[in-house]
Amino acid sequence: MHALCTLFVFCVLTSFGGKALGSEIINGKKTQKRSMKYMASVQNNLQHICGGFLISEEFVLTAAHCAERCLTSVVLGTHDLRKVDDATMRYGVKICEHPSYKDFTTGDDIMLLKLSRKAQMSERLQKILLADPESKLKDNTLCRVAGWGAIVTNGGYVDKLLKVKVNVVNTNTCKEQWKMINFELPAKVICAGGYQTKEGFCQGDSGGPLVCGDTAVGVVSFNWRANCDYPNAPNVYTDVSKYLPWIRKILAQKSC
Known part of the structure; x- marks a missing residue:
């Protein structure tokens, strides 16, 4: 399944003339630990593949094309991906793509992820x-x-x-x-x-x-x-x- 997902993403990229899906922050600076507490790391088999952001205790908002990378979980409440407590920071997800989404070139590139349990707001985690x-x-x-x-x-x-x-x-x-x-x-x-x-x-x-x-x-x-x-x-x-x-x-x- 992972190989099929990787192949599909490659096809999407090449069909769009090599245009890149978004991510790397160019000329950026490190964020302070108590800022941007809503940030989510959308992952596949413990590897970061996309960003996202917490908008309620039960949902993260992200891009619909991220589903093409066979995402499996979301990590919340950390700025450092080397410091993840899977028991408290990692959540399983249910994918809710926008019904009109086809691919990112035609728009409607938006998706909600239903968390496997409610996220508890804290000094490390807040919704936006x-x-x-x-x-x-x-x-x-x-x-x-x-x-x-x-x-x-x-x-x-x-x-x-x-x-x-x-x-x-x-x-x-x-x-x-x-x-x-x-x-x-x-x-x-x-x-x-x-x-x-x-x-x-x-x-x-x-x-x-x-x-x-x-x-x-x-x-x-x-x-x-x-x-x-x-x-x-x-x-x-x-x-x-x-x-x-x-x-x-x-x-x-x-x-x-």
Whole structure:
């Protein structure tokens, strides 16, 4: 099964002309232990494959394409993946993909993970608020993204959580930049980082949150190729505010 999952991901990447799924934090800094307590490491057989973030006692939000990596568990409550107490920090998961998701190139790249037990809030673990659908995210807003990916293109993943500041890119500008490389940007996305800056994400940390202020506004989805030597085309995130009705429905019924 693991081999089949790996093969499927390879096919997805090559069919998109080598464009990378998001993750590595480029030019980032280590996070403080008491910050970003909502961060989740989505894993396959104890190995980090994607990011995610805790939005309730029972659910983690991440990217739908992470399911293609045959995820098996989620780790919460640590910034250092070498320091994981499986009994208290690791959770089994049930996958709740958005019903319209096909692949990340067409959008709707969002997924909820139902935890095998309720997460207990503590000084190490807290959930994060989601963006208000009525709020307007202004161009050039300074936000941040975090992950456990590599710090250079094609590098190995890191053990300690890294974060980097990124600015929101105007949607029309983002569309124009992607059209220049013959790609039609999907609907309901936010762009930030990777464009006119050396900061952004790269392959491996998909599903992590784009955080503006104290709210999660986006989910890391994809960037341009496996090249993390920014600047290039803007990084792309799923716009959380556009999916709140679906998210709230799943959280209310506690299942999918």
